[in-house]
Amino acid sequence: xxxxxxxxxxxxxxxxxxxxxxxxxxxxxxxxxxxxxxxxxxxxxxxxxxxxxxxxxxxxxxxxxxxxxxxxxxxxxxxxxxxxxxxxxxxxxxxxxxxxxxxxxxxxxxxxx
Amino acid sequence: xxxxxxxxxxxxxxxxxxxxxxxxxxxxxxxxxxxxxxxxxxxxxxxxxxxxxxxxxxxxxxxxxxxxxxxxxxxxxxxxxxxxxxxxxxxxxxxxxxxxxxxxxxxxxxxxxxxx
Numbered sequence: 001x002x003x004x005x006x007x008x009x010x011x012x013x014x015x016x017x018x019x020x021x022x023x024x025x026x027x028x029x030x031x032x033x034x035x036x037x038x039x040x041x042x043x044x045x046x047x048x049x050x051x052x053x054x055x056x057x058x059x060x061x062x063x064x065x066x067x068x069x070x071x072x073x074x075x076x077x078x079x080x081x082x083x084x085x086x087x088x089x090x091x092x093x094x095x096x097x098x099x100x101x102x103x104x105x106x107x108x109x110x111x112x113x
Numbered sequence: 114x115x116x117x118x119x120x121x122x123x124x125x126x127x128x129x130x131x132x133x134x135x136x137x138x139x140x141x142x143x144x145x146x147x148x149x150x151x152x153x154x155x156x157x158x159x160x161x162x163x164x165x166x167x168x169x170x171x172x173x174x175x176x177x178x179x180x181x182x183x184x185x186x187x188x189x190x191x192x193x194x195x196x197x198x199x200x201x202x203x204x205x206x207x208x209x210x211x212x213x214x215x216x217x218x219x220x221x222x223x224x225x226x227x228x229x
Contacts, residue, residue, distance in 0.1 A: 036220070043117075043206050043220040044157075090156065099145060099210060101218060103156045 002027040002095040006104035014112050015083055021076040021107045023065075023091030031095040033074040035065055038088045038106075047089075050074060061085070086111045114140050117209050119221035126197055126228055133193045134224045136207030142187040143209035147218060148180075151204040163190045197228040 005024045013019045025031060032051050036044040048059025055067040065076045074091060091104040116139040126132050136146055144165050149157040161182050163169040169182035179201075181193040190209075194201055204225050208218035 034217075041204075041223070041225065043119075043222040044208075045220070046217065049217060100147075100159060100162065101208075105156045 002031065002093045002102045004091050004093050004102055004104035006091055006107050008107050009105065010108040010110060012110045012112060013081055016080050018079050019077065019081050019085075019109065021089050021091075021109065023074045023076065023104060025072050025074065025091075025093045027072075027093060027095045029095045031093050033065075033067060034092040034094070034101065035059065035063070035074070035076050036090045036092060037061075038090065040087075044090065047076070081109070081111050083111050083113060085109055115211070115219040116140055117207065117219045117221040119205075119207055119224050121224060122222060123225040124227070126226070128198055128228055129196055131193055131195045132197055132226060133191055134205055134207075134226075136190045136192070136209070136221050138188045138209040138219070141209075141211055141219075143190075143211065144187065145210040146184055146190040147208045147210070148182060148190075148192050149206045149208070151206060151223075153204075157206060160192075194226065197226070199228045202226055202228045 003026045034049045035047040038044050047063050048057045050057050050067045058064045063078050088106045090106045092101045094101050118137045120135045146163045148160045151157050160175045161169045161171045163182050163184040165184045165187050171177045184190040204223050206223040208220045
């Protein structure tokens with residue numbers, strides 16, 4: 001079975017500062033990893049995904065994430081955040097033959113001016 | 114591309130009535146659709162997986178007789194909350210996976226259900 005841990009429920013950061021949102025996973029099989037963003041009262045939008053290949057994945061809106069198999073992590077980073085990045089961010093894992101996504105508990109990124 | 118819509122976006126109903134929520138893939142065919150439930154400030158919990166032309170697979174603890182799912186075509190799945198109660202009030206989100214390679218799920222905008 002797979003699981004996802006997002007240790008930070010909320011990350012406050014000033015505008016134009018860098019940010020890292022942490023995600024750790026556990027799985028006994030190879031995994032596919034995803035980061036989604038959710039704005040208030042909206043569905044989820046895919047930021048980026050890791051399926052295979054290069055461990056550094058670039059996504060939309062200037063976000064990137066690095067897959068680290070030895071540390072079972074898939075942290076999300078952005079070098080300079082904007083007020084508009086304020087949202088809930090979810091890390092998700094899909095492993096093995098299943099097509100189900102397992103979501104973390106989410107991290108609220110709160111960008112302050 | 115890969116747009117998923119949900120209707121209605123919000124609905125208020127009285128306790129004891131049934132409510133139907135539609136999930137449509139607008140520009141692609143989806144052999145598999147998923148239904149999630151999200152409580153305020155919480156993560157998404159998978160309720161069921163719906164495959165076109167077959168019965169839905171429900172997650173443990175989800176009442177299949179209360180949450181009826183129908184996936185009649187490659188572009189439409191419906192979730193009917195039967196005999197709704199206030200505790201069914203929640204944000205319901207569907208997603209759809211492309212036929213031939215469900216590596217990625219495309220999410221609908223969600224439906225806010227309030228049962229009074």
